[in-house]
Amino acid sequence: MNNILNQIGIENYIFLCVILFCIGVFGVLYRRNAIIVFMSIEIMLNAVNLLFVAFSTYHQDAQGQIFVFFSMAVAAAEVAVGLAILVSIFKNMNTIDVGKLKNLKG
Amino acid sequence: MNTLIAITGLGVLCLLFEILNFRKAIIPITIIGLLAVLGFITMSEYNTPMSYYNNMIVVTQFSSSFSALFIILTVFLIALSHDFYEEHQTKISDFIAIKIFMLAGGVAMVSFGNLAMFFLGIEILSISLYILAASDRLNIKSNEAGMKYFLMGSFASGIILFGICLIYGAMGTFDIAEITDWSQSAELPSWFPIGVTLVTIGMLFKIAAVPFHFWAPDVYEGSPTMTTATMSTLVKVIAIATLFKIMTAMNAELSDAFINIIIVISIASMTVGNIMALRQNNVKRMLAFSGISHAGFMLMTLLTMSSSSASLLYYAAAYSLAGIAAFAVILYACKNKNNEDITNFNGLGKTSPILAATLTAALLSMAGIPIFAGFFAKLFLFNQTIQAGYLIIVIAAVINSIISVGYYFKLILAMYTKEPNEEVTKIPFVIHAVALVSIVLNIAIGLFPSAVLDLLG
Numbered sequence: 001m002n003n004i005l006n007q008i009g010i011e012n013y014i015f016l017c018v019i020l021f022c023i024g025v026f027g028v029l030y031r032r033n034a035i036i037v038f039m040s041i042e043i044m045l046n047a048v049n050l051l052f053v054a055f056s057t058y059h060q061d062a063q064g065q066i067f068v069f070f071s072m073a074v075a076a077a078e079v080a081v082g083l084a085i086l087v088s089i090f091k092n093m094n095t096i097d098v099g100k101l102k103n104l105k106g
Numbered sequence: 107m108n109t110l111i112a113i114t115g116l117g118v119l120c121l122l123f124e125i126l127n128f129r130k131a132i133i134p135i136t137i138i139g140l141l142a143v144l145g146f147i148t149m150s151e152y153n154t155p156m157s158y159y160n161n162m163i164v165v166t167q168f169s170s171s172f173s174a175l176f177i178i179l180t181v182f183l184i185a186l187s188h189d190f191y192e193e194h195q196t197k198i199s200d201f202i203a204i205k206i207f208m209l210a211g212g213v214a215m216v217s218f219g220n221l222a223m224f225f226l227g228i229e230i231l232s233i234s235l236y237i238l239a240a241s242d243r244l245n246i247k248s249n250e251a252g253m254k255y256f257l258m259g260s261f262a263s264g265i266i267l268f269g270i271c272l273i274y275g276a277m278g279t280f281d282i283a284e285i286t287d288w289s290q291s292a293e294l295p296s297w298f299p300i301g302v303t304l305v306t307i308g309m310l311f312k313i314a315a316v317p318f319h320f321w322a323p324d325v326y327e328g329s330p331t332m333t334t335a336t337m338s339t340l341v342k343v344i345a346i347a348t349l350f351k352i353m354t355a356m357n358a359e360l361s362d363a364f365i366n367i368i369i370v371i372s373i374a375s376m377t378v379g380n381i382m383a384l385r386q387n388n389v390k391r392m393l394a395f396s397g398i399s400h401a402g403f404m405l406m407t408l409l410t411m412s413s414s415s416a417s418l419l420y421y422a423a424a425y426s427l428a429g430i431a432a433f434a435v436i437l438y439a440c441k442n443k444n445n446e447d448i449t450n451f452n453g454l455g456k457t458s459p460i461l462a463a464t465l466t467a468a469l470l471s472m473a474g475i476p477i478f479a480g481f482f483a484k485l486f487l488f489n490q491t492i493q494a495g496y497l498i499i500v501i502a503a504v505i506n507s508i509i510s511v512g513y514y515f516k517l518i519l520a521m522y523t524k525e526p527n528e529e530v531t532k533i534p535f536v537i538h539a540v541a542l543v544s545i546v547l548n549i550a551i552g553l554f555p556s557a558v559l560d561l562l563g
Contacts, residue, residue, distance in 0.1 A: 014275075014297070021268060028261055037257060044264035051271045059278035067222055067280065071267060074229045078260055081236050085252045088243040098257070101250045104324040 013054035020047035107158040117206035124199035164219030208234035212344040251328025258321040262311035269304030316374040326394035335433035339426040375402030376506040416562040424479035431468040434541040453526025469514040479552035
């Protein structure tokens, strides 16, 4: 495993994860469909998880892999709450378009 | 550590009471339980700092003093809950339990010794708040506030997680003590400063400092008033204390660039917060902007990190106690109304002089008028910052304190010079009690500042 990492180089892993993370960020900023926004947030978190595992192998240290379990559990809990909020929005407004949330202004 | 376990246990107990049909006893028992945790466990931990579970949790004087402040604030918030959730009695155990779990997240955030605990703490706190913000589920405004807060919060969590990951990549460990040791050494991969910057940006989202503040007014306005009270007092203080702790751990010697950024963000938060607050008619929105400007003031403590933890604690205590007193009155004045406009406060000075006086005192404390703790908090903070040689930021802060008097007085004038709109409704005992106790505490720490400052001497 470490051998493969040496051949590819840790930098390339970082570049890949930064690109994935940025795809997630732009998804959150530009898409208006709430489900796709949630998906983009998941992409952000999973890009980080990938980088954790790469660093974990790079340092020959298991802590990074353990952290991935924490962050996956937390991400699942977060999305569960987010979907619950989305359901109540859909019941009240009959839409899941984030751009239509404009009741609060001042 | 024992504080954290006891608080979590209390939250579980709260859920069990619902099953066992002790619904009426939930609020008194949680309040007594929290006070017992504060009196017995947190006090003893303050005297015996140590670390637990391979440095996962490190109890220091810093963490236990801030935990004590959080517990006191939660006691006030839970005491107010009874009246606020009167029509949702069947769900009261959920609301109280979520608040207690949120407190547990907050305690974990100030007493972490490992970045894993930091991340878990911040997520426990945020997820509980998403639920509380959207908890009025038939109200479109509350839904929208919950959704906006969820999107911004999880976006910020993603950034923080990425920062933690880069710090781990540079250091090969999550342990704060080791990271602090190694961050002094000269040769570090460039990932480390990037990681620290990302974590800082994520935390600035959570405390709503200026370039990252745009979510705060909407979320504060839309959430149920009880949740707004929680966000603007408890959560703001928790986030600021965490940012302070993480900065002291990772960035003991600040670079010039970083100092300049803190100065710019701090001045921008104060100015934008105050100027936007001047044109608000909704009290919750106004207090949201006031909270942004107070975040700017509290960011000043980062400039003199090695010696300013005591003045941060003092400022946080002064601000949040005044906030609790103000929100107790707002909860009463805006009950059963569908908005929180300033007109709701017309004539409060005639209909209920005690509450009007409390709200006036709370607002004067936030503006920084003497004998209230807010004045001394600003005095100590400015004094310390001037001695460290940052004159410009103190001048900006003093000018901003003067501007802030303007919008606080708008509310005070409405209470005393306008005629009341309607008949007086009965004021619940709890609201009187919470408002008076918190403002008396505020004045007490104003008169005896050493009681708080010596905790972190």
